Amino acid sequence: MSPLTVPPVGARIRQTRLARGMSLRALAREVGVSASLISQIETGKSQPSVSTLYAITTALGISVESLFDAGEAAALPPVTAAPGTVLHALAAFAADPGRRIGPLVTPGEREVLELDSGVVWERLGHVPGTDVDFLQVTYRPGGASSSSGGLMRHTGTEYGCLTSGELILTLGFDEYTMRPGDAVCFESTTPHRYRNDGDVPAVGVWFVFSDT
Amino acid sequence: MSPLTVPPVGARIRQTRLARGMSLRALAREVGVSASLISQIETGKSQPSVSTLYAITTALGISVESLFDAGEAAALPPVTAAPGTVLHALAAFAADPGRRIGPLVTPGEREVLELDSGVVWERLGHVPGTDVDFLQVTYRPGGASSSSGGLMRHTGTEYGCLTSGELILTLGFDEYTMRPGDAVCFESTTPHRYRNDGDVPAVGVWFVFSDT
């Protein structure tokens, strides 16, 4: 019987925690454990119990499986950070030429863009020459698509499907609560804003394309 | 902080172990632990460490996630069946005028289209007048995007993000294995085909748009 090496669960946790823009202590408090434990787990010095492991995954809004998947650690560029609020995904990623090799993008290879209002965009794919962006969007608890509180308007059309958490969409004069599995699509010229009032991250697959 | 109840992992283990026709001691020997430990884990009297949990799942040949998932089994909606292979989402839904009311689509309101090769398309949204389709796609075990086995070609661009399960994409002469969180995008003129060789359904959010 081979020793059977357990995948580097810690590294994955750290990776997604950083993607969420969470501090080590913030996660610890959310999970209900000490900060040092999280550190030791992430650095591989300690292996969490099943209950804390489960607590961590739910706090991060990810599946347990994603930690064990053969995602191949991969060299995630230490986060392509870009400070300040950004208005549009296209403008945000414009400076960063698509450096994808194949058509497949794994979680480890994603270009990550963190906004200052508790929102993280991870680029799932982009076809050069098109005005289309394919994103995984994460709204931290309290996060909103515009920190100022105002509504957004831009050209094009927007499609989104929530995979976990809960998200509130203000669209024109109406307000909708999105739950996992719910989807929206609308013309982006309608004033809109997303906001996460829950206490777990809201994650979804988004699709923004601007028909210039 | 709520106690956060961990799913009944033990019961699941026992369930699948019995399905494999394995004795308790046989599994214990395979995993490399004592028989009593397996018993205590299955009866919920003890919680395994992450390493033993991982060893158990690999010994049983199942994913870690399957232990934590809510039963979930089928629960697939009775299905608005439409026999016959369909070539394109747009063509498929063409006969069915968008009868959406608001911009939000919940899982219960989705238009469902079942193909005969173990593939289900659920429309997440559609903006009238556009050649864009926003779908949740489910490949049942053994399902493939074309029952005949041939590759598909059509105009436009295709974006997809897998949320659960495992899916194999044949794109041109290459083959890619998609795991949860992985995403692809490519010009649909490239011959392609999806196939689910796993034993759990593969579910993803897909985006097909044809630039006429």
Added chain:
DNA sequence: CTCGGTTGTTCAATGGTGCTGCACATTTCC
């Protein structure tokens, strides 16, 4: 029926380690 072979369960005992609390070296911000 009695034996040897299963099956899964339970018990006390122990060794390991998950976890905490604090101190430490950092960096950032006022």
Added chain:
DNA sequence: GGAAATGTGCAGCACCATTGAACAACCGAG
């Protein structure tokens, strides 16, 4: 300068995962 963040290292304790043996129940063979 201090104050408040950040992540890390260490010591120590208590808990619990793990073990091995003894347990009751079942089955087929002799």
